[in-house]
Amino acid sequence: MIEVVELSKRYGDKVAVDTLTFQVRPGVVTGFLGPNGAGKSTTMRMILGLDAPTSGRVTVNGRRYAEHRAPMRQIGALLEAKAVHAGRSARNHLLALAATHGISTRRVDEVIDAVGLREVAGKRAGGFSLGMGQRLGIAVALLGDPAVVMLDEPVNGLDPDGIRWIRDLLKGLAAEGRTVFVSSHLMSEMAQTAEHLIVVGRGRLLADVSLTEFTRRASQTVVRVRSPQAAALRELLAGAGVTVTSGEPGALEVTGLTREQIGDRAAAARITLHELSASETSLEDAFMSMTRDAVEYAGTPVRSPR
Ligand SMILES: Nc1ncnc2c1ncn2[C@@H]1O[C@H](COP(=O)(O)OP(=O)(O)OP(=O)(O)O)[C@@H](O)[C@H]1O
DSSP: OEEEEEEEEEETTEEEEEEEEEEEOTTSEEEEEOOTTSSHHHHHHHHTTSSOOSEEEEEETTBOGGGOSSHHHHEEEEOSSOOOOTTSBHHHHHHHHHHHTTOOHHHHHHHHHHTTOGGGTTSBGGGOOHHHHHHHHHHHHHTTOOSEEEEESTTTTOOHHHHHHHHHHHHHHHHTTOEEEEEESOHHHHHHHOSEEEEEETTEEEEEEEHHHHHHHHOOEEEEEEOTTHHHHHHHHOOTTOEEEOSSTTEEEEESSOHHHHHHHHHHTTOOOSEEEEEEOOHHHHHHHHHHTHHHHTTSOEEOOO
16 A cells, blocks of 8 residues: 655755645556656655655555665565666576565566566566566566555557556556556556546646546537537527537537437527537546646545545
């Protein structure tokens, strides 16, 4: 479990993380979602004690990272592509780390198998592709058999096979009862991986919700209407809670009214309709509008009970 309480980080005038409070629980994959520069990496560095908070606190399994006697057994992390001794083989790299942390050779071979690097474990890590390097980074994270696994943008730059592999691995780790915290700036990716979402924008918490709840709130229906009397129809439909936009002449996109309500009003006003159809907004749209309006949402993060 990761617990973040009123956590803030300033760099000079820049507030990178702004009074963030949230918990990451075991047994599910929690996505840490936000556009570039939202403060995700800074938060993750503070979780690992690599950066000191300006204020607030963060604990991993009840203690600050530095207070754990064997931190690698508590939390395994992959931040940006790790610096690996390029001349060393993947296995030797893992063996060296294991030796300094009192971890057995058996465990090294277990993680090599878990990340699918057995065939190349004896090769120089310097010659690894991005995907293989990422697997090696994950092997390092898993070496201490940690209760918490945290990965910063692990799918960046990977091909579809690599992306699917990471997705399945994360779900498997959560199913084993571990706490899995993974960042991304892509809603579409998180929708396929995470069960719970922590959404941040400009360093602030925007949402702490289950994916199901986020999807339910996001699915706003847009009704598309075409009419030769579009201007008159627009005036007729205007009102509180209704937005009407027009992308092309003669067509309107309406939210806040059902198809039936629009059809009935048009009929009563003797306005001819050529089209009346409904479509759902995508999760990506909902995420984009939530983070674009970060300032507006800042005071009232969306939270759902767990
Ligand atoms: N060492 C630093 N010195 C100054 N500003 C920093 C430093 N580290 C981060 N920042 C700033 O803090 C803000 C948050 O950055 P951070 O890297 O945490 O965001 P992020 O959500 O991880 O984004 P990305 O996906 O681009 O990495 C950004 O505006 C960034 O420029």
